[in-house]
Amino acid sequence: MRSAGDFVADNIQSMPFSGIRKFFDVAKEIEGVISLGVGEPDFPTPWRIREEAIYQLEQGNTIYTSNAGLIELRQAISAYMRDRFAMRYSPLSEIIATVGASEGIDIAMRALINPGDEILLVEPCFVSYKPCIVMAGGVPIVISAKAENDFRITPEDLEGKITERTKAILMAYPSNPTGAIMGRSDLEKIAEVLRNKDIVVLSDEIYAELTYGASHASIAQIPGMAGKTVVLSGFSKAYSMTGWRLGYACGPEDIITAMLKIHQYILMCAPTVSQYAGIEALKNGAKDVESMRKDYDGRRRIMVNGFRQMGLDCFEPKGAFYVFPCIKSTGLSSEEFCIKLLHEEKVAVVPGSAFGECGEGFIRCSYAYSVDALKEALGRISRFLEKLRLPLVK
Template sequence: MKHYLSPIARDLPPSGIRKFFDLVSTMKNVISLGVGEPDFVTPWTVRESGIFSLEQGQTMYTSNSGLIELRQELSYFMAKEMGFEYDPQSEILITVGASEAVDLAMRALLGPGDVALIPDPAYVSYAPCAQLAGAEVKYIPTHAEEGFRLRLPDLEKAYTPNSKLLILSYPNNPTGAIMTREDYLPIARFVEEHDLIVISDEIYSDLTYEGKHTPFASLPGMRDRTLHISGFSKAYAMTGWRIGYAAGHHDIIQAMTRIHQYTMLCASITAQFAALEALRSAGKAKAEMVTTYNRRRRIMVNGFRKMGLSCFEPLGAFYVFPSIEATGLSSEEFAEQLLHEEKVAVVPGTAFGPSGEGHIRCSYAYSTEKLQEALKRIEHFVQKRIN
């Protein structure tokens, strides 16, 4: 039946994360550091709000754009916490997770002949979503010695006359890198000079461990050039609720909404009421989770360095991205052999783009006990190869 498939769908590679963890699902007693999902449950006030909405019979469609109360609360939140404001009536769209927002944005903005610029390593969905929209992808390498930050010289080298879109994702998945305001300013000037649009996926913005997160849309002249994407999955431990949002210029949001209304129609009303409650009452619970992640972050960085592996210190998200070059193994070889020999699952760095070679991604969104046991097993595996 393959000849019936569209060439793009037929040739689209499987996710480098899911492909690997299909193997994990067939094994027993594995400690998995692979999936970026909080080990916390959604805060009780948020769960209770979802339950209460069901008890009140709130089981119908919402507006395609989402509950106006949620959009208004998000507008207030962004103005208060991020320094920019979007109109809740026409410039905010509630989506089925931040992932749907990314897909809608790519389809609304890209077409054949366009080029999407993606700093690499990057979240696994960006390149496939751009390709599904008919565009080409140009990776921009980032480097551990520069904190995996996007640098202007690398952006200039990657730019082509057909470049239309720059995708930013800081704090970064998989590296944990962040960008400061000073880092962003030359990038913003380049974006304006070359008439680019920016998709800024800031799903991990609340998980910033040093300083304050800088939203790209808050930079001079970037509000209307930026599509700000975020959601509730990571900071509020709401992965299964599947609730995210996009905020940007009304022309872009309305184009995304037209696609959204023919595909998803609207996000779950139960999840929307829960998200509304998260914004209103879950700040303390969020802060407590961030404190725990920060403690685990230090355990992981110190653990990898102690075993003799170079490990960039992540300043955001909940991943470490250590170098495994000292073992002489490729990322794929390291991950596969570690899984079979020590029953620890990590993600090969190459799942996130060419610059990921020589690294592995480990999530620390797991209990301290699991992390310590995993580090013990990884050290046993590593010492056999570098001593």
């Protein structure tokens, strides 16, 4: 007889749990941990958004919406993309409301990939990209973003990886875990490489609202690119709406239609109450976003200064809510560093290696925490480093 596990499909059996989860299992057993480990905002969803959702619940607006989402929501997304980023999408045919940007990534992969198609992805990156590619039957090809390029990708990085099997490139700026952004001129160089190639761009722009000192640029803004770029975004980070599970995909009609086909069979529609909340967020939430962004910006500076004062190389992140300091000078691997830090000073940070091999030698520290918590954690990390360095001094 086969055991239950033998029934699990080969590609799922061979797929590891994410490095983050492994680390979580260790961290949750330790009491009194200060965590810099989360990938979600610390603010509650702004009240105006919650209040709108309560109203919609009271009204009993709890039925399925159309597969692509409420037309009012798609119109609001369309207006937002136009006014905020000068990008134009038809609410009727070029936008779907998804269950978080995560669903968008999944259905985009499934809509595009024929078995064996190569999908380029930029690491270090969000943990689910690679598995989504593999589950859709694609072959992930990693482009390593380098610290010396401020974790941006260069045309050379890209050209070296393109083959005749390349179907798409998945990139995410502002970046989780590095906090890197790519400006308009950086993206133009990438667009130049892609201009005459049949390669689709999947651009995860979930952190678009959280940039500091530079406004967000999308590759879809560059002439000629909108027709082959799918922009994936959502409400989780900008409006602090992680648990609402609401995102959206905007792109050329043919690809969006294909994604909609999958979406209608697997999910029917994004959560209805969340969709109403999303309309309120887009129409009236800009001030709330700006106030949260300013708060993050202050904390970002505290973190970068803190790590630099400890003598660690810390690239200045211009987006998202993470810093990604280099810990190579300690002689420890990312994972050793994080485990030791967790046991000795009870601070949870995530090993850079959880986001791809090229994240080795770095740690991801989230600053979606109160300033007091950040300062306490920085103090502990500093003490930890002093202890590490002590034997070297003798």
